Amino acid sequence: MKIHLTSVFVDDQAKAERFYTEILGFVKKHDVPVGEKDRWLTVVSPEDPDGTELLLEPLGHPAARTYRDTLVEDGIPLAQFAVDDVRAEYERLRGLGVVFTQEPLEMGPVTTAVFDDTCGNLIQIATQPR
């Protein structure tokens, strides 16, 4: 078994597409219309185009909003992405106007930071211990 796809709920798929590609630097993998206005929209890392896809899923269910808003209030991220240098990525994203709820924090071998994806979620970036 392997993890092929994971997802985050987003307020607005068009806005999410822009943020996840133009700001974060992922590339679009699939974009298929589903129903009247929704899309099966996935992105991948340019470093691993055949790797795990991230589905930018429309926030359809009212319970999803409550769940997500409660996590955001406590600063809890819904996904984690790996970067080589958290501090450098923090500076780059901040320069692009991204809001962080947790600045880079070194905790032993791991450094993490948490930002707002502008589509309703908090995302953690982390260096992987080598």
Place this chain on the structure above:
Amino acid sequence: MADDLFKALADPTRRTILDELSEKSGQTLFEICSRLSMKHRLGISRQGVSQHLAVLEAAGLVQTRREGRYKFHDLNTAPLRRIAERWLVPDSSGPEENTS
């Protein structure tokens, strides 16, 4: 009021939370939990941390602030000053300085 303050300070986990907030004020619950588990290796649940924060807030040592959709915790050291003023002699040029 004073009882709340001394009770809040009597617990080592709560003192660690204050240490971390003095390093950086304005932390989310998630960041406080991360610091306790990753830096201090404290096996404490998020709910447990919330309860400690409630005690610290009741004592006036921690204040919460909402900013948009997020909630941050700030350190407030004003109540500690009252402890110092209660017993410390204003002119503390005693016979011997003991800093231990």
